[in-house]
Amino acid sequence: MIWGDYKLKKNQELNLSIKDVLDLHIARKEQEVWISFERLASIFSDTGSVPTVETEQDAPDALQLKELQGTSITEQTGEDYIYDLPDRGWSRWALRSAKPEISLIPTFPDLSFIVRPDYPFRLAPGAQAKIYTRIPLSIGVFDKSDGMLKLCEINTVEMVKSWFGTFEDGEVCYWLKTTASQVVRQEMFRAHRCYCPVVIKNNSSEFLNVEKLCLRVDRLSVFELENKLWSDEMKIVHEGGDNFSDLIVSGKPPNEAPKAKLIGKPRNPVRKGIAERTFKLLQMPSLKF
Amino acid sequence: MFSYEIEPDQVIRVILLLVIGLPLLGLLRTYIRKFITDKYSAHYAMLIAKTFFYVGFAILFVMILHELGFRLGPLLGAAGILGVAIGFASQTSVSNIISGFFLIGEKAFVVGDIITINNTTGVVLSIDTMSVKMRAFDNHMVRIPNEMMLKSQVTNITRYPIRRASIKLSVAYKEDLENVRKVIIDVVDKNMFALQEPACMIHFDSFASSSIDMNLRAWCQKEHFIDMVTSLNFEIKRRFDEEGIEIPYPHLSLYTGEKTRAFPISSGKDDTPEMFKTDEKKE
Numbered sequence: 001m002i003w004g005d006y007k008l009k010k011n012q013e014l015n016l017s018i019k020d021v022l023d024l025h026i027a028r029k030e031q032e033v034w035i036s037f038e039r040l041a042s043i044f045s046d047t048g049s050v051p052t053v054e055t056e057q058d059a060p061d062a063l064q065l066k067e068l069q070g071t072s073i074t075e076q077t078g079e080d081y082i083y084d085l086p087d088r089g090w091s092r093w094a095l096r097s098a099k100p101e102i103s104l105i106p107t108f109p110d111l112s113f114i115v116r117p118d119y120p121f122r123l124a125p126g127a128q129a130k131i132y133t134r135i136p137l138s139i140g141v142f143d144k145s146d147g148m149l150k151l152c153e154i155n156t157v158e159m160v161k162s163w164f165g166t167f168e169d170g171e172v173c174y175w176l177k178t179t180a181s182q183v184v185r186q187e188m189f190r191a192h193r194c195y196c197p198v199v200i201k202n203n204s205s206e207f208l209n210v211e212k213l214c215l216r217v218d219r220l221s222v223f224e225l226e227n228k229l230w231s232d233e234m235k236i237v238h239e240g241g242d243n244f245s246d247l248i249v250s251g252k253p254p255n256e257a258p259k260a261k262l263i264g265k266p267r268n269p270v271r272k273g274i275a276e277r278t279f280k281l282l283q284m285p286s287l288k289f
Numbered sequence: 290m291f292s293y294e295i296e297p298d299q300v301i302r303v304i305l306l307l308v309i310g311l312p313l314l315g316l317l318r319t320y321i322r323k324f325i326t327d328k329y330s331a332h333y334a335m336l337i338a339k340t341f342f343y344v345g346f347a348i349l350f351v352m353i354l355h356e357l358g359f360r361l362g363p364l365l366g367a368a369g370i371l372g373v374a375i376g377f378a379s380q381t382s383v384s385n386i387i388s389g390f391f392l393i394g395e396k397a398f399v400v401g402d403i404i405t406i407n408n409t410t411g412v413v414l415s416i417d418t419m420s421v422k423m424r425a426f427d428n429h430m431v432r433i434p435n436e437m438m439l440k441s442q443v444t445n446i447t448r449y450p451i452r453r454a455s456i457k458l459s460v461a462y463k464e465d466l467e468n469v470r471k472v473i474i475d476v477v478d479k480n481m482f483a484l485q486e487p488a489c490m491i492h493f494d495s496f497a498s499s500s501i502d503m504n505l506r507a508w509c510q511k512e513h514f515i516d517m518v519t520s521l522n523f524e525i526k527r528r529f530d531e532e533g534i535e536i537p538y539p540h541l542s543l544y545t546g547e548k549t550r551a552f553p554i555s556s557g558k559d560d561t562p563e564m565f566k567t568d569e570k571k572e
Contacts (some may be wrong), residue, residue, distance in 0.1 A: 022495060075508075093364070158481060160478070160479070160480070160483070160484075161484055161485070162484050162485035162486045163450075163451055163486050163487065163508065164485045167449060167451065168449055169450070170450065170451075172450075172484075174314075175485040176488075262461055
């Protein structure tokens, strides 16, 4: 696991890797911390130069999780070492702390996700369904020695965006295709993805067409158990009518991993009583013109 | 005979009003502007700050006149008559002022919006009493009288959060259009600025003289418009080259007379029609 705290000595470079997904480099020069990353897009794109739509079909089977991530530390000496670092598009951070301690924390990306099941399904009135999606995470980089001062956030994969709302008003979200599986598939765990259980309950008197839903991941925490990442369970209660749905976030490890340890807090720690648009589709009266 | 004397204490009071009142008005205007910009928007901040300043200035002016011993009743009456006279003499200015009220009330655009008027596009800097001031993208300041703004067609480019770009594409007649369509959709899907929804559309535009013309319509956030159009064009060209999809362009052949052959477009073998070959070449 790449998550955790790292004390960097002077002129030391730390190389962290999520196999086939992301290489992260952190180096220290005096009080300055240098950070760079490379997204390894080859498995997402045939050309390797452009990102593609995030799907869950990104990995071969039977890969061990431990093989999917790694850490190595390179130590160099000499005052000029830091200026000889490979040209990786470094960002430099001049910090207050004399001995910065870098903390890497998994966090959900900064936008909600529009999750589109490969095959839409209809939920009968009064029925409830539980689906699993695997959300790609961001890496939060903090200076632990300075009261968890946030330096930056790095999305582990490049993601495309979509619009959720009307032509006049709405919000930008990340776009994710999902199988919306109703079972947990052990072979689908990945080092950079968080398994999210989503319960959808249809309290309306009509069938609910779950063609796509807006998953507000800013309320979700990240839990870890045996190198596998989980979020807490999100319950979406559709009451019908105005397209607003009640969101309830459990705030504790899901039933599938009750002993999982909290390693990433939610951005927006609201758990109950939030009515948000979840199923509303884009209105397109003028799209043909 | 008219005589008027100013007491020293009157002068002191007027100076105090000026010395304290004007800086205070300026300070309060700055504070109000900053506060409302942070809380609401730059547009409302500008309007409220200006209203506050002008009202405050008018009150200060009246207070100073009062301190100097002027009776305001006759003065206001005279001002009314003067106003009518000035109004007749400066119809354009009055029209601009009244147009300004309509512009503010209508809210077709606000400070910070990007608008196009009469082929000029720029960011609205302020909506003033007489004119709207814009910063064009070549960093020119453009002043447009309010009356003209009211009479002209104004396009507000940044009113809505998402925008659609139309990109015209031409391919050769020999191309498999279904394949072309798949390639274009793939390019849009992978573009980091293009939105997945609203979904892009590809319209068959026309059978042109030497190409089939299509129109790609893709959506993006308003701030990414140029980035999306540029990156899509680059990527479409690259993918068309990779896939061997031809983008036709007009060929121009130059002749210097009927005795000479045309400049060749393709090199290599001699594919000049017989009629264009010179006598020397024929032998």
